[in-house]
Amino acid sequence: DIQMTQSPSSLSASVGDRVTVTCRASQDIHNSLAWFQQKPGKAPKLLLFAASRLESGVPSRFSGSGSGTDYTLTISGLQPEDFATYYCQQYYRIPLTFGGGTKVEIK
Amino acid sequence: QVQLMQSGPEVKKPGASVKVSCKTSGYTFGAYGLSWVRQAPGQGLEWMGRISALNGNTRYSEKFQGRITMTVDTSTSTAFLDLRSLRSDDTAVYFCARMSATMYTDYWGQGTLLIVSS
Numbered sequence: 224d225i226q227m228t229q230s231p232s233s234l235s236a237s238v239g240d241r242v243t244v245t246c247r248a249s250q251d252i253h254n255s256l257a258w259f260q261q262k263p264g265k266a267p268k269l270l271l272f273a274a275s276r277l278e279s280g281v282p283s284r285f286s287g288s289g290s291g292t293d294y295t296l297t298i299s300g301l302q303p304e305d306f307a308t309y310y311c312q313q314y315y316r317i318p319l320t321f322g323g324g325t326k327v328e329i330k
Numbered sequence: 331q332v333q334l335m336q337s338g339p340e341v342k343k344p345g346a347s348v349k350v351s352c353k354t355s356g357y358t359f360g361a362y363g364l365s366w367v368r369q370a371p372g373q374g375l376e377w378m379g380r381i382s383a384l385n386g387n388t389r390y391s392e393k394f395q396g397r398i399t400m401t402v403d404t405s406t407s408t409a410f411l412d413l414r415s416l417r418s419d420d421t422a423v424y425f426c427a428r429m430s431a432t433m434y435t436d437y438w439g440q441g442t443l444l445i446v447s448s
Contacts, residue, residue, distance in 0.1 A: 255432070255433075255434075257434040257435070259375075265440075266425055266427075266438035266439065266440055267375065267427075267435075268438075269434070269435065269436050269437075272432075272434045272436075273432075273434075278436070310374065310375055312434070312435070314432065314433040314434045317380070317389050318377055318391045319377040319380075321375040321377065323374050324374045324375075
């Protein structure tokens with residue numbers, strides 16, 4: 224199975240900050256990476272797929288980059304509604320696997 | 331619009347079975363696969379398996395092999411998850427999610443809470 228290591232597990236930030244979350248795969252996943260946002264009691268929401276492609280309707284302050292085994296989610300200008308937990312997921316190979324999550328909290 | 335509507339919460343005793351449903355609408359059912367993902371209380375996301383809504387082909391996580399069955403009913407555009415021999419650590423929220431052609435999950439159901447307790 225492909226292991227996904229996500230860091231940090233949590234961070235504190237202020238509105239307007241630039242936030243970066245990283246995800247490392249245990250093998251090359253060829254950009255088959257998605258990022259999700261999850262709020263308490265809700266289903267995950269797709270933000271990006273193919274490492275850097277923004278899902279329709281997702282604000283442009285969310286961006287993704289990376290290749291091979293290392294990927295990054297960036298939120299440029301954190302908004303109050305962005306405080307949530309973020310997960311990466313590789314879909315290059317079954318079983319699909321998720322990172323452990325990054326909880327973004329208010330500083 | 332695409333919607334995935336899941337069945338309601340369940341409380342089961344250890345050793346029992348549960349069947350969770352996921353009724354879809356707003357898209358051509360057979361054109362997409364469906365994944366099931368679960369989330370234990372306070373924990374991360376765990377992929378359980380996926381099913382093709384076109385032909386019913388399944389791929390399960392090895393962790394659940396022998397205890398899990400995924401099926402679809404194309405007449406009602408509904409997917410089902412059967413989980414047997416329930417244990418307390420099966421207590422979780424279970425999500426269904428539509429899979430794109432390249433296998434990322436784009437639309438998710440609201441989740442079904444399963445509590446396994448004696």
